[in-house]
Amino acid sequence: MNSPQQTVGSAYFITESSQKEETHTLSVLVDNEPGVLARVIGLISGRGYNIDSLTVSEISHQKHISRITIVTFGTPQVIEQITHQLERLIPVHRVYDLTAGGPHIERELALVKVLGKGEARLEALRLAEAFKAQVADASTGHFVFQITGRPNKIDQFISLMKPLGLVNVARTGIAAVSRGAEQI
Amino acid sequence: MVREITGAEMVIKALIEQNVKHLFGYPGGAVLPIYDEIYKQNHIQHILVRHEQGALHAAEGYARSTGKVGVALVTSGPGATNAVTGLTDAMLDSIPVICITGQVPTGLIGMDAFQEADVVGITRPCTKHNYLVKDIDDLARTIHEAFYIASTGRPGPVVIDIPKNIQFASGPYQTNKKIAHPTYRPQVKGDQNDIRKAVDIIASAKKPVFYTGGGIINSGPAASKLLRELVKLTDYPVTSTLMGLGAFPASDRHWLGMLGMHGTYEANLAMHDCDVMINIGARFDDRITGRLDAFSPNSTKIHIDIDKSSINKTVQVDLPIIGDAAHVLEDMLRIWKDKKPKIDTKALAAWWQQIDTWRNKKCLSYKQSREHIMPQYAIERLYELTKDRDTYITTEVGQHQMWAAQYYHFDEPNRFMTSGGLGTMGYGLPAAVGVQIAHPDSLVIDIGGDGSVQMTMQEMATAVQHGAPIKIFILNNSYLGMVRQWQELLHEERYSHSYSEAMPDFVKLAEAYGGVGFKVEKPDELDDAIREMISVDKPVIFDCRVQKLANCFPMIPSGEAHNNMLLGDSENIGSAIGEKGKVLV
């Protein structure tokens, strides 16, 4: 859609978008039926949209409803398209653009494995404490830290762990809800 | 206790309950139980096609010419994959079709079983919705829901994949209950305030244009009627997309002709210069807009569409109205009649005067020939000799398709069936079969190209077997003409693989299938041959040899705006060239 170049002699007219790209967090309520995640992901890849993060889990067992939280980026026009295209999927109840909707809370969990001995090991532990990360697993040669918080806090923690023997990271992706009394 | 029936019986029972009279299909192992039920009943007539793509296009033609849902039945694996082109075609043109596919038994799914394909996976992006039915208790309800989804909102294809063991299993039948779907609720009624605003904008226009599309036809005949009424009330000009042809009568003086890449000069310039654009049921497709940043730069744009995702997809509009065309038009007319707004008749008269100068360019004129049949002439004659009949036209894809759109004039909706969005060569012939099955006594003509018809020619056998006397009118230029035209314009006449060396003898081919063949090479033979073709009560292949190198004009070249049209090699071009930069030749 926003290809930077004009293809000469093409059967298509390609125009550059002058709009700036933004990052948005979308909350998608879906019927938890087989294939629903494939529909959502297929739509996003098929139409060339971007995904930074995607999480999915059932939130109402009784009503078979799942929440899919998608962090995506694009121009405002593309974000509007993604929202409306998602709404077009039959099993989708609603799509909330949390970023457009106002203040909201985003949280993520990460498991961070660090190998090391001596001073580096102690430094890792000290930093983990400062970040309120928990030790989920440990031996004399390694730690697995469990850290939760805003994505940028996790980013920061991971980058601090890098020189201290970081070998592995697993992140859940973002869970998000709006602030305030609204139901979203 | 409730009587239990098998899944296969349920399929037929549900189709009957949905008022299905015709089914286009092709059997195979995974649908044998359903075929057995077809054998045992005579409510539904099964039309045996010769390729599953044909079944889908026939169902599309059936749907588009009747407003009903078209239904196809194919087997698992290759049957389903052959159907994919037709499903995608229906998706892009918003045609309501149901495709029932057989599937290997549930226990074998995922085992790479014989003729297994992940049909819901393959068809997910090319259907409005699809289902894999894994439980007999869901089957009947799923079929009813599929009809509901296919035919409401923005229509589209729906696939129901039914494993063979489910067809054999038994369960109680569920009738079609009108229950609100938990998530799918198409919005048909437009926002009243917005419609009121639209009325004000429309009434205040000095240079207005109605830009209408397939949405009006999908909405049903009422929408066409309401559009006519609105145009009469406002006295504004109307243009339409390929998919919308017929919604507004081409014989009306408000008609500007089709717009877009091969649209008329007057339609495209009206779009470019207008101050208010009223888009009803069209989607700003790239064949329509041309260069986006130069598309109708100074207009206030109103967009009426049933599909929210069509709004602001390519062109940012000023006033979107989500709703069904007929509903919104009805409200609009009521509000208009209440308000009785004053139109700037002076400005409007000047606008019409401007439009008339564009019309005077006579952009559809072409150099006549005594030697060769000009393709445009062939369509003109076909139109003149069939317009007073109950005629339906389908087309293939290529130059002939555009000539059909330009030179065959439609006064009623549902009369023109063409593959607009996907541009599927091979669509027109099977679509004509579908139309003819729905309208056995009408004249059904597929305006074809020599290349396209060879993609689905085998459906001649279907037409013969089922007594569908379709007329395949081939504008035979021995070329993949549209490809050749682009090669001429963009690749310095390097005609790479666009010439057909081994053209079949279409007359013999028609006879081989049990139809009738015609071959015409001279302009003065044309009328009689067309008359004879019409009088034949059998499928006909009409090999109309046309001038080989004719080009389809007008044309908006790539990367250009609406006011930069190529008017082509017609005689009156000379005068247009001088007009600085307005017309590229």
Ligand SMILES: Cc1ncc(C[n+]2csc(CCOP(=O)(O)OP(=O)(O)O)c2C)c(N)n1
């Ligand atoms: C299935 C498919 N393959 C390829 C194309 C690309 N294509 C578009 S028009 C065209 C030529 C069609 O030739 P013909 O049917 O003879 O029509 P003409 O343009 O000569 O009138 C081709 C190859 C297409 N539209 N569909």
Ligand SMILES: [Mg+2]
């Ligand atoms: Mg040809």
